[in-house]
Amino acid sequence: MLVVACAGDDGDNGESEAFVPAFAYLRLEGDATVATLSDGEQQVSYDVPADLEPLTAFACSAAGDLVIPAGRDDSLLSPLWLVDDELELARDLPPAFEPAWVAADGLLVRVVDPDEGAGVRVYEREGQSFTSVTPLLPGRNAGWVSGPGLIAVQAGPGGGFTRLGIYGLTLDEARRGEVDAEFWELLSSVPIDPRQLSPDGEVFVFATAAQENQQRDIQAINADGSDARTLVATPREEFAPVWANGTEILFLRRALLGEGEDETEADVEVIRLDLETNEETVLANEAGIYALAACAPV
Numbered sequence: 001m002l003v004v005a006c007a008g009d010d011g012d013n014g015e016s017e018a019f020v021p022a023f024a025y026l027r028l029e030g031d032a033t034v035a036t037l038s039d040g041e042q043q044v045s046y047d048v049p050a051d052l053e054p055l056t057a058f059a060c061s062a063a064g065d066l067v068i069p070a071g072r073d074d075s076l077l078s079p080l081w082l083v084d085d086e087l088e089l090a091r092d093l094p095p096a097f098e099p100a101w102v103a104a105d106g107l108l109v110r111v112v113d114p115d116e117g118a119g120v121r122v123y124e125r126e127g128q129s130f131t132s133v134t135p136l137l138p139g140r141n142a143g144w145v146s147g148p149g150l151i152a153v154q155a156g157p158g159g160g161f162t163r164l165g166i167y168g169l170t171l172d173e174a175r176r177g178e179v180d181a182e183f184w185e186l187l188s189s190v191p192i193d194p195r196q197l198s199p200d201g202e203v204f205v206f207a208t209a210a211q212e213n214q215q216r217d218i219q220a221i222n223a224d225g226s227d228a229r230t231l232v233a234t235p236r237e238e239f240a241p242v243w244a245n246g247t248e249i250l251f252l253r254r255a256l257l258g259e260g261e262d263e264t265e266a267d268v269e270v271i272r273l274d275l276e277t278n279e280e281t282v283l284a285n286e287a288g289i290y291a292l293a294a295c296a297p298v
Helices: 171-175
Strands: 023-029 032-038 043-047 066-068 070-072 080-083 086-089 096-102 106-113 117-126 129-132 140-145 150-155 165-170 185-188 203-207 218-222 229-232 237-243 248-254 267-274 279-287 289-294
Touching: 023 267, 023 279, 032 066, 032 279, 043 086, 066 096, 096 140, 106 140, 117 140, 117 150, 117 171, 150 185, 165 171, 203 237, 218 237, 237 289, 248 289, 267 289, 279 289
Parallel strands: none
Antiparallel strands: 023 032, 023 289, 032 043, 066 080, 080 086, 096 106, 106 117, 117 129, 140 150, 150 165, 165 185, 203 218, 218 229, 237 248, 248 267, 267 279
16 A cells, blocks of 8 residues: 655645655554654554554565554454555454565465464465465564565474574465475574565674663674674664665664653654664654564565
């Protein structure tokens, strides 16, 4: 869904320009959760239904298609997605989490199937409907590595693989049902979520574990385990890094908490980091932001 927002007079006919989001975030506003799409200047926000609890790992396409896993009373539900400017449960999807947009209209999710068990599956969207196009795939932490065009999962010997690692499979192979371990390519033995791999599949970005002062920093490591390095480290807390493209990442930076202040009251910046120049750009700043997704082309 392409969201259209007023961008002001274009100088000729006064028509509004198309709003193409660059990122999305979730934030707490009192007892409510709000999902926001932004291009760094304009933004459009949507209320999450009050009876649902969204999960932090969600997906956004370049066209502004939001898919947000959600639960109710400790039960996982079908994901929320944006339909006619409302976040609704996707009735054609089973209870699922860890979504990622694949190619033009594919949605990769980890499903919980009462008959087949848990695994990864790709669904194809047509209009407001989703249809499964692959069998249940092994692994977890499903991601899409757009450069080589690979479904990426974390898997190990329990799923038929020879060792623990990050494995990749092409969408065509998955469609054909060639899902045994022999068809998967070992992408990395580094035990980091494959959704944090760069578009070319060469570099992970991740946040360090929280310290006693709640501080976290942003680090990177090559997929082959070499060149571990710190990208961002300040007295404030940096977290939730995501790839915007092959040379830029987005991440969140929370202000230091004041006495008696909790995380929902602290201002949080959405920051773009150019990895080639090390230049930071603040794209948004609101209290209560806690989850981030890049609306990257797939």
